[in-house]
Amino acid sequence: MVARMRRFLLAICLHFCWLAPAWACVDRLQLDGDFIQGGLVHGLVEPANVRLYLDDVETVIHADGRFILGFDRDAPQQMKLQIVRSDRRECVRSLQVRKRAYDIQRIDGLPPKKVTPAAESLPRIQAEANAIKTARARVDARVDYRSGFRWPVRGPISGVYGSQRVLNGEPRRPHYGVDIAVPVGTPVAAPAPGIVTYVNPDMYFSGGTIVLDHGHGLSSSFLHLHEVQVEVGQTVDQGEVIATVGATGRVTGAHLDWRMNWRSAYIDPQLLVVPMVVKSE
Numbered sequence: 001m002v003a004r005m006r007r008f009l010l011a012i013c014l015h016f017c018w019l020a021p022a023w024a025c026v027d028r029l030q031l032d033g034d035f036i037q038g039g040l041v042h043g044l045v046e047p048a049n050v051r052l053y054l055d056d057v058e059t060v061i062h063a064d065g066r067f068i069l070g071f072d073r074d075a076p077q078q079m080k081l082q083i084v085r086s087d088r089r090e091c092v093r094s095l096q097v098r099k100r101a102y103d104i105q106r107i108d109g110l111p112p113k114k115v116t117p118a119a120e121s122l123p124r125i126q127a128e129a130n131a132i133k134t135a136r137a138r139v140d141a142r143v144d145y146r147s148g149f150r151w152p153v154r155g156p157i158s159g160v161y162g163s164q165r166v167l168n169g170e171p172r173r174p175h176y177g178v179d180i181a182v183p184v185g186t187p188v189a190a191p192a193p194g195i196v197t198y199v200n201p202d203m204y205f206s207g208g209t210i211v212l213d214h215g216h217g218l219s220s221s222f223l224h225l226h227e228v229q230v231e232v233g234q235t236v237d238q239g240e241v242i243a244t245v246g247a248t249g250r251v252t253g254a255h256l257d258w259r260m261n262w263r264s265a266y267i268d269p270q271l272l273v274v275p276m277v278v279k280s281e
């Protein structure tokens with residue numbers, strides 16, 4: 001009984017001590033957004049000359065004190081936001097991240113080599129994975145994401161973020177994007193301004209692929225493209241056409257797969273746009 005009581009008091013103290021210093025060490029800390037797996041949060045900290053870490057991943061803070069944080073598909077339900085001041089004083093705040101239930105999506109009829117690649121394809125697959133990881137790891141001071149996000153194409157949603165994939169009966173990596181089923185040749189518009197950081201017209205799994213960086217570690221990737229119409233280093237405006245939809249890579253039909261990352265965390269694009277309204281003919 002005494003031991004239980006002690007554990008209980010310790011739990012309260014830990015919780016309290018966890019929360020209290022965040023307010024003690026900065027003048028202001030404001031967080032708004034989706035505290036959910038796949039969610040993006042906008043923050044404001046004053047003073048702005050502090051360093052901020054989400055579970056040891058450092059965020060960029062703009063001169064005006066604004067920053068963003070993202071939660072991965074499998075983010076733990078409790079994450080740690082650590083603030084380090086210029087005088088090295090530190091404080092920590094615990095963030096509660098809501099857990100999601102993901103669908104299981106079964107897809108059959110894929111070419112067997114796209115489900116279980118032959119050994120000779122593995123070096124290519126690895127090289128492509130590294131290149132895209134490097135592009136998404138970019139973190140710079142641009143704040144293009146502040147424009148907000150628009151759908152890159154409009155049409156029926158045929159795949160959602162996070163679903164567990166079973167391809168030709170075999171469990172595979174989850175699906176991280178939102179799939180919009182539209183015909184080959186449909187123009188793909190930039191959902192927000194950005195700089196093109198990666199282009200590959202023919203990736204093993206994702207076919208024609210573009211990574212568009214929106215600043216502060218937030219990027220969009222567009223997969224299975226037919227025609228890529230931008231180059232690495234090019235800056236684009238919101239709504240500018242960057243590609244056309246295709247059926248390249250591991251697909252069963254034409255669609256756009258739009259993914260978003262904050263650093264290496266996969267963000268759910270559907271949480272950043274208004275719900276899709278598609279006119280039925």
Ligand SMILES: [Zn+2]
Pocket residue numbers: 159175177178179256257
């Ligand atoms: Zn997809």
